[in-house]
Amino acid sequence: xxxxxxxxxxxxxxxxxxxxxxxxxxxxxxxxxxxxxxxxxxxxxxxxxxxxxxxxxxxxxxxxxxxxxxxxxxxxxxxxxxxxxxxxxxxxxxxxxxxxxxxxxxxxxxxxxxxxxxxxxxxxxxxxxxxxxxxxxxxxxxxxxxxxxxxxxxxxxxxxxxxxxxxxxxxxxxxxxxxxxxxxxxx
Numbered sequence: 001x002x003x004x005x006x007x008x009x010x011x012x013x014x015x016x017x018x019x020x021x022x023x024x025x026x027x028x029x030x031x032x033x034x035x036x037x038x039x040x041x042x043x044x045x046x047x048x049x050x051x052x053x054x055x056x057x058x059x060x061x062x063x064x065x066x067x068x069x070x071x072x073x074x075x076x077x078x079x080x081x082x083x084x085x086x087x088x089x090x091x092x093x094x095x096x097x098x099x100x101x102x103x104x105x106x107x108x109x110x111x112x113x114x115x116x117x118x119x120x121x122x123x124x125x126x127x128x129x130x131x132x133x134x135x136x137x138x139x140x141x142x143x144x145x146x147x148x149x150x151x152x153x154x155x156x157x158x159x160x161x162x163x164x165x166x167x168x169x170x171x172x173x174x175x176x177x178x179x180x181x182x183x184x185x186x187x
Contacts, residue, residue: 021081
């Protein structure tokens with residue numbers, strides 16, 4: 001895995017790239033401040049997942065720089081490009097702080113988010129052409145995710161079928177040995 005990058009200079013927000021974006025991928029900007037992400041948040045101390053969009057394959061959308069998300073996300077998402085997946089580790093000062101954290105998160109917990117930047121879009125009413133382009137790109141990414149999920153499911157089914165076939169072969173061999181010994185003793 002790549003090396004962690006200290007985005008705040010004080011170790012408060014560390015970013016490790018899990019999957020790089022394509023070189024020509026777009027990044028959030030003044031003209032594209034709305035971002036769509038998939039994420040999974042866990043506690044650094046225990047690894048316990050406390051929030052995720054992966055279970056229901058939802059997209060979380062927010063505007064960068066408006067304070068609508070934790071500070072770590074405002075800092076880290078500015079450094080990402082569409083298609084990039086990054087692990088963002090944040091100290092409590094850049095997360096929920098000692099006050100205001102959800103009940104399932106200890107007040108001074110260090111959090112780890114694996115975030116995929118799915119799309120960047122303009123605010124409503126901005127450039128309609130680029131918004132429709134982004135919607136098409138988002139739809140394409142969704143199709144790719146669904147195809148990948150279907151492929152994983154198919155691979156899982158094949159593995160389970162192979163395990164069942166192997167278990168049946170072992171069972172048949174064991175029964176054949178039992179049958180052979182039983183005949184030998186009777187003679």
